[in-house]
Amino acid sequence: MTTLQYQCAMSLDGFIAGRDGDMSWLDTGTAPGETNPLVAQVGAVLSGARTYHGDDPNAGTEQEGGYDGQYTGPTIVLTHHVPPSAPPGVTFADDLGKAIELAREAAGDRLVSVLGADVARQCIAAGLLDEVLVHLIPVLLGDGVRLFDNPGGDPVRLEVLESGPLMVRARIVR
Template identity: 55%
Template sequence: MAKLLYSATMSLDGFITGPGGDMSWMTKLPDTGPHEVADGIWQQVGSLLIGANTYGGDDPNAGTEAEGAFGGLWSGPQFVLTHNPPAAPVPGYTFVTDLRTGVDAALAAAGDRYANVLGADVAAQCLAAGLLDEILVFIAPVLLGDGTPLFRHPGGTFAGLEEISSTPGPTPTIWYRVRK
C-alpha cells in the first residue's frame, strides 16, 4: 500500500527555496559523493503530488539532462494541486483542484511505492489534514537566510514525529514517520 511522503532538500537554516522561490542554490552545493538515500529514493517513488508553486517554479536543472524530479531520473504519474488548472491538457500532468482528490489519485497511482509530495504548501496542507505519512529531509551544508521554509502553517500545526532512520555525513538525512 502506498504512503504519502514529503521529501525535500533543506538548508541548515530551514529553507527549501531561497527568496522568491529561487532554487539556483541547489546547483552550488558541493559534490559530496555517493549518498545511499539520495541516490536511491527516486526508485521508491511511484507518483508525485505537486503544488502549483512548485509546478510553475524554478527548476535549477532546467535545460540540462538533470531537469525534472529527482535530477531527471524519475518519470511517472504527476498530479498538480491547483485552484487554476490550465484550460488545455498538459502532457504528463493531471490537474486536481482539491487536496483529498489529489492525495487519493497520487496514492492510487503509486501502487506499492511512495506518493511523493513536492511543495511546502501542499505538504503543510497534507500534514494539517492528517494525510502525511512520512517526511524525508536532506540537510544541505548551506545557509540561505530567507525563502520558503520546510513547513509553514499559520497558527501552527503540532505534529509528533518518530525517527525511521538518519544518515550522517556532509549532507545528513533524517527520515521521520508522522505520528497519527
C-alpha cells in the first residue's frame, strides 16, 4: 500500500515556514544539477493550497518548484476553492478523502508526499498519515507556521524509523 508521508524542512525552533508563509530562509542543500534523493521515491504530492501557492525560495531559477524543480509528477491540491481549470499535472480537490484517494492512485507503489502543515494535521486527525519526515535546518525563525499545531489536541506518538544528521523519519503509532 502507498505510504502517506508528511515531508518538511523545519527550523530548529519548530517552524516549517516563516511569518506569512515565508520560505526564503530555506536552503535544501541540493546544489544545482544534484539530484534530490526523495524525488525517485515520490509518486504524487498532496499539497495544501497555501503550500501550493506559497513562497518558493527558488522562484525565478532553474530550481523553482518541488524538490528544487526536480519533481514533475502529479500534484493534488486540497483547497476550499477549486478553480475552474488546473495546470497540467495538477488536480484540485475540496475533500480530504477524495484528495488522498487521487494521490494514492497517482502514486502507485511510491510515496505520497504530504506538503503543508494543515493538510498533515488533517491527515493525522483522520488516522490516514503513515509517516513524518523532517529535515532540520540550522536557523531560528522565531515565528511562523509550526510543524504540528493542534492546541488542545491529543499527543501523537511516533516511532523513529530512521535518523541521521539533521533528519528524522518516524511512523505514526496507531
